[in-house]
Amino acid sequence: MLFILLLSSWNGVELYRIYHLLKKKQLLFDDHFTLVICMTITMLTSFLFSMYLILLFPGFYGASLLFGTWSGWNFGKLLRNPAQLNGLYNGAIGGAMGTMLGAVLQNPALCRIPVESAAAMDLAAIPFAAACFYACILLSIRYSLRM
Structure with missing residues (x-):
């Protein structure tokens, strides 16, 4: 539980930094x-x-x-009007997929994963790998925004 809180706070700080960087440099890039x-x-x-x-x-x-949906709306506000729905849609779809993965991590029997395999699954490994992947993506986005 504490590990998940640490991962979410680490990713939250990175998200906050990239959001304000995008908001500041919004007019420098094309749509x-x-x-x-x-x-x-x-x-x-x-x-x-x-x-x-x-x-x-x-x-x-x-x-x-x-x-x-809320995160999609916030990032969609950085775009012009017709594209705001794109952010809303991507946020809702990502939220649904994250909900499904979290439910499967808690109860692997939902996907008919055998008990032997479910016992071998490390609950902390998948969120840690996802957090590292997310940090790498945010670093590559920050690299693409440098000027």
Whole structure:
């Protein structure tokens, strides 16, 4: 539980930094570049934090879906009007996928994973790998925004 909180706070700080960097440099890039970056961040953010929410609070499926939609809306605001729906859509889809992965990590029998394999699954390895992947993606986005 503490490990998941540490991972989510680490990823939350990185997300906060990249959001303000994107907001500050919003007018320096064309719409297509901003759309690709916002789609990537929105999908991964809603996926990862929805998974964290389900692992921390097992019964709150609706809250994780709402968080995904909310994060999509916030990153969609960086785009022009027609593309805001794209952020909302990606946030909702990422939230749903993160909710499903978190539910499967808690109860592997949902996907008919055998008990022998479920016992061998390390609950902390998958969120840690996801957090490292998320940090690498945010670092590559920060690298692409340098000027």
